[in-house]
Structure formats: C-alpha cells, structure tokens
Amino acid sequence: MSMMDDASFATLKNEVAAWVAGPGEEWSERIEQEGAVPEALVDELRERGYLSLAAPEELGGRGVGFPRFLQLMEHFSRLHASIRMLVHVNNGIWRAVERYATPEQLQEIVIPTIKGEKRIAFTLTEADAGTGADIRTTVRREGDTYVMNGEKHLITFGVSCDWWLLTARLEGTTGHEGTVALLVPNTDLPGAEVIDDSLTMGITGTDHAILHFHDTPVPVSALIGEEGQGLEVALGGFLLPSRISVAMSCVGLAERAQQLAVDFSKERVTFGKPLAKRQAIQFMLARNHAKILAARELVYAAARAFGEGRPDAGAMSSACKMVAVDMLAEVTDNALQVFGGRGYFKREPIERVYRDARAQRFEEGSNEIQSLIVARAVLDGTANYA
Template identity: 70%
Template sequence: MSIDENDFQQLKSEIDAWVRGPGEVWAERIEAEGDVPRALYEELRDKGWLSLAAPVELGGRGIPFPRYLELLEIVSRSHASIRMLVHVNNGTWRAMEPFANTEQRELVKKAVTGEVLVAFTLTEATAGTGADLRSTVRREGDTYYLNGEKHLITFGVKCDYWLLFARLEGTTGRDGTVALLVPNTGLPGAEVIDDSHTMGVRGTDHAILEFTETPVPVSARLGEEGQGLEVALGGFLLPSRVSVAMSAVGLAERAQELAIEYALRRETFGRKLAERPVIQNYIAENYADIAAARALVFEAARAYENGAADAGALSSASKIVAVDMLARVTDKALQIHGGQGYWARNPIERVYRDARAQRFEEGTNEIQKAVVARAVLAEYAATAAAAASAAPTSPAPTAAAPTPTATPKAEARA
C-alpha cells in the first residue's frame, strides 16, 4: 500500500520529537513507579501509534511493514516499555485477522484501535518451541476445559484478552494445537500471578497464568483445531521477530548517541574522550555493527512483505544478528561512560538493562539458529533433489564389438 511520503516524514519527525521530549518524562516516571500508567497507553492510542501497521479496513493506518519498522526504530530509542506497547499492539492483529470469523473480526478491530489489549500467550516454563506445548484443552460439547501454565506473558496481568495457545489432550507436535481468544475476566479456575519484577523493561506487566479446568467456549477458537501453531508462528512470531530485531537497532542507536555525547563532553588528562583512538574505535565498530544489522532487518522485512520463501529464515537471522549486535554496542557504550555509566542517574544504565531482554524476546538465539539451520538444510536438500531429477538420463551401454583375431601378418607388423 502506498503512503504519502511527506505525511510519512512528518509522522517520523513527530514521533522523534515525542521520544526525545514527553517520552523521556514518561520514561523517568515509569522507572520511578515501576508501572506503565494507563494515561500513557491512552496517549499512545489517541496519537494513533498503536494502530500504525494494521490495514485501514481494520481501523489502522495501513503503513507497509518495512516503513512501519522505520517508525518502530525511532520508538525503540525510548523506554523499553513504551516500545513494547507500540510493538505488541501493532502486531497481534496479524495473528488474529486471517483466522477470525465475523464476530471475532470486531474484536480484532477493537484491538487495532486500542480499545482492548490482547496479550500473546504462548510461552510455557516447560516448553520452548511451540510444538512442545503442554497446556491442554478437553472438548465437551461446546466447551473446552483448559489446563496448564503459561509464564513470561507480556501484558498478561492488565490485558483484556489472552491470545492463548494449547493442544487437545492426547495430541503431540503441531497436531491438535488450538488458538483461543480467552477473556481476562476472572474465569473459574484461572489464576493470574503478577511476575513483573524484572531487570529491565520495567513497568511492563508480565504474568504467570495457571488454568485448572477453566471453561472456554469453543466459539473462542481462532481457526480450526490443528491450526494453533499456524496462528502463532506465521501470523505473529515471524514478523514480530523482525520487529524485535529493529527494536534492537533503535536501542543500539540510542546507546551510540549517548556514548558519543559523553565522549564529546568528558575530559581526562586534558583531552576529550572522543579524541582518543580507543574510543574512536569503539564508536566506529558500533557504527558498522548497527548499519549491518539494520540492512539485514530491512531485507527480512521486505521478504515478509513479499511472501518470499526465505522470509522465515531471514526473520530469525535478522534477530540473531541484531540482538548480538545490541549486546556489543551497549557494552561498548557503557564502557565509554566508564564508572559513570553504572549509575542509574545516567540514561545508558537503563538502556543497558533494557537491552538484555531482547536476547530472549520472541525466542532465544539458540531457537533462532535452529530455525535458520533447518530452513537452510531443507533448501539445500530440495535443490540437490531437483538437480538430480533434472539431470539427463545416460543411454544404456551397448555391447562392445568383438575384437578381431590378429593375423600372423598383423602380429608381425605389431
């Protein structure tokens, strides 16, 4: 979908000005209170920043995915909880919309416009890839009875709905997985435990959810039985991993900016830090790291937008590269600050803490590497098989002509 470039650049400027001004005020309040105020959510909603990427027919602004990432890049320079609000609200509709029926589609529209908050509810303490889900449902008539536990569920305490994934009792792997839109309304047997005390990303609520024979109507299911992981992995996780990669780029840019400002300001032994070769090396390495990761993120975004066959592998690859880059950049940025950077009064301290969360958000790099390796090996095997089947068939060997018996004269000539 095309967008007016002047309007888009104006929107970028508007977001950048907010991040550097009111966004920093909100960040200080979040750090002080350990909570994201409802007023902040409403401000972001009213600005339309929670519905940037969704199509116009759902109530969004219809900004194409690669261009939306340019906006998320800017937002990610702010507090991690502010980024999280924008990121999650601009992504959950992708999982729901392709599978929603007419009634559910109205809920999707409310999620897009920020009227309701939907929490993506896949992660479990004893399962790591999605295919090994242990939360189960048992169907009795028009009701599923849900049992199991979820943890590390972002917005799982304050959300209006959980987009929850489980499996039919007795099934394994992808078979029997289901996606359910479960209302967070005090359902029988549902316990919500606030688990929000974290190293970074302070203010964003995280939940442990325990379900014991919790009744959920079958009408709450998105798609068919067996499509649960299709909803989770293709609809949300694939583009979300690219978004997390871009958020790593944005936060790295903020770390680099803080490091440069400090290096230009700080003097030791009569010289600015920025004049010292070792500091210049750090800054140059950070610049190259950020630029390389940013380029791969946009390649992954275009692959997703175009439905390319390697979109999944590029999505995971972009996250691998970007979060490793973020670790290196923030570490060097903190080192440039010296001991000063370790104190909470300096913004780099918060940036350093927030950066660590992206190492496991939407799957650890260990999982991403498994995804990439599986895709690369499968592509190689398919290419080799295609080449083998296309090779011309060699003709059947013919019987060799009998060797003539040498005559005595011939033997003599030989």
Template identity: 70%
Template sequence: MSDTVSDTRFDEAAFQSLKSEIDAWVRGPGEVWAERIEAEGDVPRALYEELRDLGYMSLAAPRELGGRGIPFTRYLELMEIFSRSHASIRMLAHVNNGTWRAMEPFANDVQREVIKKSVAGDVLVAFTLTEATAGTGADLRSTVRREGDTYYLNGEKHLITFGVKCDYWLLFARLEGTTGQNGTVALLVPNTGLPGAEVIDDSVTMGVRGTDHAILRFTDTPVPVSARLGDEGDGLKVALGGFLLPSRVSVAMSCVGLAERAQELAIHYALKRETFGKKLAERPVIQAYLAENYADIAAARALVFEAARAFENGAPDAGPLSSASKMIAVDMLTRVTDKALQIHGGQGYWHRNPIERVYRDARAQRFEEGTNEIQKTIVARAVLAEAAATAAALKAEAAAGEEAQLEAEVQA
C-alpha cells in the same frame, strides 16, 4: 490524527512528517514518561491512552481494521524510533501493532470486532504462548478437553507480557492426547476472572520496568469453542506465521533503535568528558569503539530490512531471514551497549545516567520472541532443507539425462 498513507499510493511527505512527530514525542514527552515509569515501576494507564489518542497503536494494521495501513517495511522505521525510548513504551507500540496479524486471517465476525478494538487501542491483547516446562512450539503442554461446545483448559503459561492487565489472552494449547502441531489450537480468551484461571503478577524484572508480566495457571477453565481462531490444528499457524515471524523482525529493529540510542549517548559523553586534558572523543580507543558500533548497527539494520521485505513479499526464505535478523541484531546490541557503557566508565553504571537503563533494557531482546539458540536451529533447518532439495533436484536432473542418453543410444 489524519491518515498518513493513501489506499493506493504511499504519501511519503506525510510519512516523513509522522516520523518527525514520533521522534519529537520520544525525545520529549516519552522521556518524561520514561522517568516516571522508572521511578514508579509501573506503566500508567494514562500513557497507554496517550499513545492510543496519538494514533500510535494503529499504525500497521490495514484500513479495514481501522488502522493506517502503513506497509511493514515502513512501519519498521517507526519502530526504530520508538525503540530509542523506554523499553515499556516500545513494547506497547510493538505488541499493539502486531497481534492483529496473527488473529485476522483466522477470525470470525465476532472476533474481528475484538481485533478492531485492539487496533483502535481500546482493548489490549496479550500473546500467550510461552510455558515454563516446554519450549514455544509443537511441545506445548497446556491442553484443552472438548465437551460439547466447551473446551476445558488446563496448564500453565509464564513470561506473558501484559498478561496481568490485558483484556484478552491470545492463548495457545493442544487437544488432550495429541502431539506435534496438528493438535494445537488458538483461543481468544477474555481476561475476566474465568473459573479456574489464576493470574500471578510476575512483573519485577531487570529491565523493561513497568511492563506487567504474568504467570497464568488454568485448572479446568471453561472456554467456549467459539473462542477458537481457525480450526483445530491451526494453533501454531496462528502463532508462528501470523505473529512470531514478523514480530522477530520487529524485535530485531528494536535492537537497532536501542543500539542507536546507546551510540548517541556514548558520542555525547565522549565529546563532553575530558581526561588528562583531552576529550574522550580524541582518543583512538574510543574512536575505535564508536566506529565498530557504527558498522555493527548499519550491518544489522540492512539485514532487518532484507528480512522485512522478504516477509512483505511472501518470499520462501522469509522465515529463516526473520530468525537470522533477530540473531544478528541481538548480538549487535550486546556489543554496542557494552561499548557504550564502557565509554561512560563508572559514570554509566549509576542509575542517574540514561545508558544504565539502556543497558538493562537491552538484555531482554536476547530472549524476546525466542532465544538465539532457537533462531540458529530455525536457520540451520532451512539451510539444510534447501541443500537437500538442491541435491535431490540435481540427482533427478542427472537421472533424467542418463535416461535420455540411453534412449538415444537404443534408437541409434
């Protein structure tokens, strides 16, 4: 496929053509794949290869990494479309177009070649942070012990998307004996049967069927120090700023796209279904549901783009806006899918209707890239920190004013 974005000027016409192409794929071949995934409970390698060959794995990465250089805010328009498809299809596009962000600023020359293969869709990298006995931040319990040029990795990870079938784990741990973020490390580790590494397939889930998920256990697993991204102490910088911040915005947009699909299905059913001589669409209560959904989706979408622009521009409030956008979008998706299913009545509860799959898939976003509870903590910290900084500045300004006044009186 030819590039759609110029190095110096965005090609709007080509981009709109790409959007139409992806929309047609999602509604056509994408739905065929969705039915196969639901029936077999697995994402076939052939689907991954099709997405790669279409160029859908390399949309957001810069040209120097082999990507198409589509700006983040415009890439989200494509993620919105992918998210109307099966959740496992969205997940493939989301992860492959995002992990490079975490790795590239910290990569050495050898690691950068792996990143290029990831952007090309030739290798799959799984983001490997979450632990069963800790949160997903500075309380990491997986550890590494350095002996010469080798780290020995110990610990357990869980809920690792693509952790079974991936080619590499982008894995986070801490140096033995450290606390807080200063002792954290990021490692790019090949999934090649390393000594002491146990991979447990934990892929049977409520929704997002077909995507593999892993529990990973490491017992003195040797990893060369050269696999480290950045310096010792950079682990959470790699995880949070490089991946989780923009990924939360992307997940928020996936909520918007899936909500749009739920609304589309609800409208179609309301226009078709007739009870007591009236279409559902003529009934005020159904109209109210559809109107509320419309407003909910539009409001969440606007906040997602505000968060995206903040990240793109390096704004100081990009972090809390990222969390806020996901927080609002997942709550919106819960309301929209619930009303969409209600409009379908009992019919919607049956597996044969697409809204059943949408409803199941929607639940995953409520913990993907952090629950709303942690998002609220992040936002609250930022709000309180800003208030404290403002109060301190006002106090300093007042003190300076008093000192100037006193000096003026002395001189008088």
C-alpha cells in the same frame, strides 16, 4: 488494502521523531521513577494513533506498511522499553488473528484492539516447554466447551490485557497436530489463576503474568482458525514479523546507546583531553557504528522477504534477530564501557538502556532457537543470499 501515502508518512515520521525526543523521553523518566506505566501514557499513545499504525485503514488502523512501520519502531525503540513494548505488541498482534477471526471476533475483539481500546496478550510460552511444538497446556472438548489445563509464563501484558491469545493442544496429540489458538477473555474464569510476575531486570512497568488453568471452561467460540492451526496462528501470523520488529528495536536501542556514548566521550576529559580524542574510544565507536548499519540492513532485507511472502522469510526473520541481538549486546556493552563507573549509576540513561537491552536476547525466542530455524533452512536449501 489501503496504505498511507508518501507525504503523509513523511509527516508522521517527523512527528514521531519529535515526540520521542521530547514527551517520549519525559514519559521514560517517569516510568523509571514510578516503576509503572501511567495510564495517561497509554491514553496519549492511543490518541496519537501510535497503537494503530500498522493495521489497514479499513480495520481502523493508519495503513502504515510493514517496512515503514519498522522505520517508526527504530525511533520508538530509543525510548524506555515499556513504551516500545506497547507500540510493538499492539501494532503486531492483530496480524495473528485478523485472517482467522470470525466476523463476530473481528468486531468484538480485533478492531477494538487495533484502535488501542482493548489489549490482547500473546500467550504461548510455558515454563517447561520450548519451541512451541512441545507445548503442554491442553484442552478437551465437552460439547460447546473446551476444558483447559496447564500453565503459561512470561506472558507480557498477561495481567492487564482484555484477552489472551492462547495456544494449547487437544488432549492426546503431539507435535504441531492438534494445536489450537483461542481468544480467551481475561475475566474471573473458573479455575484460572493470574499471578503478577512483573519484577524484572528491565522493561520496568510492563506487566508480566504466570497463568495457571485447572479445568477452566472456555467456549468453543473462542477458537481462532481451526483445530490443528494453533501454531500456524501463533508462529506465522505473529512471531515471524514480530521477530523482525524486535530486531529493529535492537537497532533503535543500539543507536540510542551509541549516541549517549558519543555525547559523553566529547564532554568527559581525562588527562587534559576528551575521551573522543583517544584512539581506543574512536575504534570502539567506529565498530559500533558499522555493526548497527549492518544489522539495520539485514532487518530491512528480512522485511522485504516477509512482504513478498518468500519461502525464506522465516529463516530471514530469525537470522536478522540473531545478528541484531548480538550487535545490541556488543554496542551497549561498549557504550557502558565509555561511561566507565559513571554509567553504572541509575542517574545515567545508559544504565537503563543496558538493562532494557537484555530482554531482546529471549524475546520472541532465544538465539539458540533462531539458530535452529536458520540451520534447518540452510540444510534443506530454502535459505538463500538473494
């Protein structure tokens, strides 16, 4: 697997940093004003290669290894959450399907997705199910067709995508057994209903869907992997590294909140001196800084565990997301407090940052679910401190 060399990556990282500080911030403001992600922005991200960063060159990507990709995510995450989401999902979803895909699926679906020409939506979450093993969407096989029934919700890009990477279970099975992963085309499938559910607190402009399936026919050729591997595809291929990437997005957004608070504290004068001269504000900013650094190091530790294929990689990914999410909540809350009443108004960027920060609390699983994963590893001895 070919990877980008050091000099090329240094150039790319500088380019991304400059884009984030300039055009990226202009796009962020436009998204908030218009309430939608302009197609021209998606085109620009694709043309710059930002939707193809992490995949290997032989698949049409740019060969940026995972730890280095996280460095770029740290920059992208300082922008509007919808920009971060585009970069995050498109640079991760290929991992779930690439090693399971047939040659036909690779050429028709995976490679165009890596190039940013097509989009796959990760489709696991259900309204009345939690961890994945309890999914209720079912399929039954009738010859060369699966007949699907069920509901999915909170499906990011579920309206605009070209395919849903959908996890279901064979009728009559329980637990992990019998789960299947399907690449289902987002077309006018019989019995399929797509409900646009995009009015969210933050991440303005990113579409989200509720999906209803009633005796919807799906060709067996849509199967990714084998019957019984559905959760293996969803959890190992996508969710594990995605949780690490989301944790780094917490770090990047926290850094943006911190910088906004620092800058404001220097310009805001009360009773004859800047807020930055007041010890209470200094202590708040100092705690923010320390917690950002600590979360950042844990994210990289989890990335190393994933890259090395260590048995504790799953627990590490959950642990780093737990810590980063809690850190982001505290940092953004402190930053908003530095702004006082001014931070509550939409004219201040910290207001958008504060709203966008809430999504990571449930993205790729809540902290309660992460705690269960970590607790199991601690109790069975697979967690370690190396």
